[in-house]
Amino acid sequence: MRASDLTAGVTVHGLRASPVSVLANIPHGVDTLELVFRDGAGVTDTQLLYPADLERLTVEQPGSRWSFDADGAAFRLAAEALRIRMAGLHDPMLAVSSSDVPLSAKVV
Numbered sequence: 001m002r003a004s005d006l007t008a009g010v011t012v013h014g015l016r017a018s019p020v021s022v023l024a025n026i027p028h029g030v031d032t033l034e035l036v037f038r039d040g041a042g043v044t045d046t047q048l049l050y051p052a053d054l055e056r057l058t059v060e061q062p063g064s065r066w067s068f069d070a071d072g073a074a075f076r077l078a079a080e081a082l083r084i085r086m087a088g089l090h091d092p093m094l095a096v097s098s099s100d101v102p103l104s105a106k107v108v
Contacts, residue, residue: 001054003033011060012037015047019060 006012006025013019016039023044024036036046049057088094 001057005059006035012057013060014057
């Protein structure tokens with residue numbers, strides 16, 4: 001691993017027991033750098049790293065946080081249900097206007 005791989009936002013394994021997220025990489029001299037990172041508990045810490053320390057670190061390849069492999073029909077159904085539920089907030093006469101009762105029907 002190279003020091004240039006430790007950029008802000010990447011996840012690094014091998015620095016602590018759990019993976020850490022890099023906040024900053026501050027060079028100190030030719031082969032030393034100060035790494036500012038945040039662990040899984042949200043605690044921010046710093047550590048000086050030397051070339052020997054870089055050999056034991058691995059950078060997690062960034063992946064997409066979201067996957068778009070869900071059923072599209074189920075999404076459309078949920079979106080339509082939410083639209084119908086929220087429509088009454090803006091149109092208090094929604095039930096009357098969306099009913100199929102013709103206005104010219106005679107009341108007996």
